[in-house]
Amino acid sequence: MAEVGEIICGLDVGTTKVAAIIGEVTENGIEVLGVGTSPSEGLRQGVVVNIEATTGSIAAAVAEAEQMAAADVQSVYVGIAGGHVQGFNSYGQVSMRSREVEDLDVARVIEQAKAVNIPLDRQILHTIPLEYIIDGQGQIRDPIGMNGVRMEVKAHVLTASLTSVQNIVKCCNRAGLEVVEVVLEPLASSQAVLHADERDLGVAIIDIGGGTTDLSVCSEGSNVFTSVIVMGGHRITQDVAHGLRTSVAEAEAIKRKHGCSLISMIEGDDVIEVPGVGPRPPREFKRRFLAEIIEPRVEEILLMAQQELLASGCAELAASGLVLTGGASQMEGMVEIAEDIFQMPVRQGVPTSIPGGERQGVVSLAEGGFASMVSDPKFATGVGLVLYGATHEPMADAAETAPRKRSAREDGPGTFRRITDWVRDIF
Ligand SMILES: Nc1ncnc2c1ncn2[C@@H]1O[C@H](COP(=O)(O)OP(=O)(O)OP(=O)(O)O)[C@@H](O)[C@H]1O
Ligand SMILES: [Mg+2]
Incomplete structure (x- = not known):
């Protein structure tokens, strides 16, 4: 457990945005000191595909959080997701x-x-x-x-995947940051949004981001199952762009403003105006038509999550129901469609101060300060990383990433050899 006064930075390198959250350990929980975000350009489906672009996004997000917190960040708890988990x-x-x-x-x-x-x-x-x-x-x-x-x-x-871990560590190092520990994003998100009694009784959590949907089950206070599905809100946006024949940027804006993931919730004949591609004139569509594009994709994502849950044999452990978080969980109708599919109580989870957490050693956000700034499902992972850092000693597994805490230019075959040596050591 971290000591009062310690400052911890959680770095969520997401497919849509990089979020850096700086928190200070206080007696009442974690006080948020700074928040920084930057659009993420270098990831596909949760995995780094462009080191330079990702490094730039990380540096920008951390600089913004540092400025707000008036603090200098040297090291971070960084999240990782992707189909390789x-x-x-x-x-x-x-x-x-x-x-x-x-x-x-x-x-x-x-x-x-x-x-x-x-x-x-x-x-x-x-x-x-x-x-x-x-x-x-x-x-x-x-x-x-x-x-x-x-x-x-x-x-x-x-x-x-070793290379995915190495790449994310490399991006942090190039941005001038040491990595204390690489943490799986589903573990972090669950730490930020689940109540202590839910974790105890059993609960499933689904974090629907841009490129990935992270699934995790907690029971008796521990994460007993974790999985990552490589589909998220981006795919919904692409469907909207194709269906409405508009640009991806316009589709994203329309989805956020008018999107609904359950057709049966659309009442009346509301019409939305959609700009055409290139010189084509704008056209009008019924909002119901937009929901008809969105619902099948949301259904597909949730059915994939359900299949994973059933295959894991952990579905019955989620006695208190399902919590949805992540940016894409904000769309109207998400809770309702998830209730239809999973046939269990569903709520939306945002990082907040969690009552009763201390009973199970769960540190949560302190009330007040900038806590309201991170009270958004897209910050579940970033906040969770700070909470994770406050509650866990860096594990031996993570400590072994130490050889990689070097400037990227020094990285080479030697570093790789040391890492593989370590992997062999555990046999
Ligand atoms: N109001 C909204 N309605 C619908 N979708 C939204 C809304 N706000 C954000 N989104 C979607 O949420 C997604 C981004 O969520 P989030 O910030 O959690 O992703 P990320 O952490 O960057 O990505 P990942 O976790 O997949 O790597 C985008 O696809 C975006 O379109
Ligand atoms: Mg995410």
Whole structure:
């Protein structure tokens, strides 16, 4: 847990925008000191495809947040998403060194759970303990101090493509920033918008961004499942551009202003004016026609998320329902269509001060200050990264990214060799 007075920067490198959020740890939670955003040009479907453009977006967003906070940011918790993210459940067991469980025993059993065969081109980012078992007695969440001889752990291991991680770290380094830890975006978003009792009872969260839709399930306070679907709000905009025969920029504006994801919610015959492409004159369309373009795509995205959820076997754990967040969740009708598809209670989640979070060690935003500036679903990941930084010690997995915290010019075969050496070390 971070100390009061510590300043943490969360950097959400999204497909649509880069958001930098600077927060200070206070006794009442995280006080937002600065927020900076910059359009993101160098990502496709959550993955960096242009180092230079992404570096520029990161530098601009961080500079804006630094100016607002009157603070100098040296290091960041950066988010990562994309179709390359994979999760699996693992298991570890150790004999205890003494009769009582100590920190070192927990670290050893987690190391055991991580000692699985993963391909050389992948990296473990997080190992989340789901349950400890001591001498056959399961359901233990905090084993420190308990007596026993043998300890087992069931854990959820999340991996990402090594090159995707390297590229995002490289962009940060080129922008003059060290990376404390690379954090999966679904984990961050869930930290920012879920209430403590939802995390406890079980909840699913879907963050619909521009290029990706992140899905995660929390139960008994832990993330038990995570997945990334490479489709989001951009695809809806492209459909609108094709359907209305207008430019992508106009389609984006029309979608945000008039879009609705459930045809049956459209009442009356409202008409919208759509500028033509090039010299063509503007035309008029019914708003209902716009909803007819949007609904099938939103339905497809949510059905893909539902399929992932069912295939994971975690659907039943989401007893308290579903929370939607991310920029694209703001469209009218999103909550209603999600309720139709998932047949569970759905609400929209924005980063706010979360009551009761401290009971489960969940740090949330402090009330007041600039908290209202980030009270927007598009900031779920950025705020979540700050909260993650405040609650987690940089993990061994992330600490191993240290060789990459160097200037990009120094990066070369040597760096790559050290990283692959480390990956081999965990076998
Ligand atoms: N009012 C709105 N109505 C509908 N869609 C919206 C609205 N506001 C934003 N969006 C959509 O939200 C998407 C961007 O969301 P967000 O900022 O969460 O994405 P991102 O984090 O940059 O991308 P990703 O997480 O996919 O990498 C865009 O597709 C945008 O069109
Ligand atoms: Mg995002």
